Amino acid sequence: MICIMIKIHKACALSIICALLFFSQTYGQSPGFGATEGYMSFGVQFNAMNFRGDVYSDFSMTRPGLQIHAMRKLGSRIHARLSLGFGQIFGDDIKASTTSTKYARNLHFRNNLKELTLVGTYDLVNSPSRYYQRAGFTPYVLAGLGVVHQNPQARRESNTGAAGWVDLQAIGTEGQGRPGYDTPYNKMQIVIPLGIGLRWKLSRRWDFAIETSVRLTFTDYLDDVGGNVADPGDLVSDLAKSLSNRSLDAIGAVNGTARDIGALREQYGTTNFVAFDGRTYENLNGLGVGSTRGSRGRDIYFVTGFHFTYILDTGLQCPQVKW
8 A cells, every 4th residue: 555655656746747847848938138037946855854743752753854856936036846755753652751641651653754745935035037146045935735645653562473563553543443433544644834944055056955844734643643542342453452552561662661560550540441352451540441542633743954956947937926
């Protein structure tokens, strides 16, 4: 399925790039005197990725990302940019305060994101005339629309099979897909990029920029956490049960950090719960069946990085884009 999604992303990117190139050739005659020259540029951006949602995350959990983009100048201030990006976001409750509910919950995730975005950028400094006469320093803002393929994973311990990372959407850790529970969340999601940047002219054809942006999403499941703790008897496998509620795990699964389960039992107290499958499960009070596993809200992630852009196709007439 992931391979199919990647092929779809690549096909969409190729189609839009071809359209931009065709558009450029359509306006391929040289601009008249005093007109703003349009151009096509291509670049690569190296990113740092950060997450904000239900599972604890801070700057120590920054993960890398990479984007390639094609950009078309549409006016003295306006550009259209198509980007194909890859990167990871990460969170782990083990890093939260040891007295917090998140620490007691003990969930974690990683999510390898693949996104395709189309954004418009607006330069705060006007750059009319020829490409080599563009401003030496340009602050800009950006906004657009995109699609991201996401698939949160968690690490399991060897006592539930071979240790490694498990795709969480497929096993329904909150009972998704089972009678009486929500439907499984979609791996394909719409995102809205919003951001700011600073761009410097390095030479006639090379630009360098620093940029930060947020991706607003319409899902609460980038971290696989968004609902209530399910009855373990309703879950499809022992693996789903072990990854759904990890509040009594003796360690943090990612780095093996020991947890004082005795102190947690004393702090929260415990209750034995007889599940739908007839088995008895011990829960920390407030973190058992029916308790809130994650808040109802929308997850977001941040993309911060720098890019180099090369102006490739020049002498193009700008379309009549007014601002």
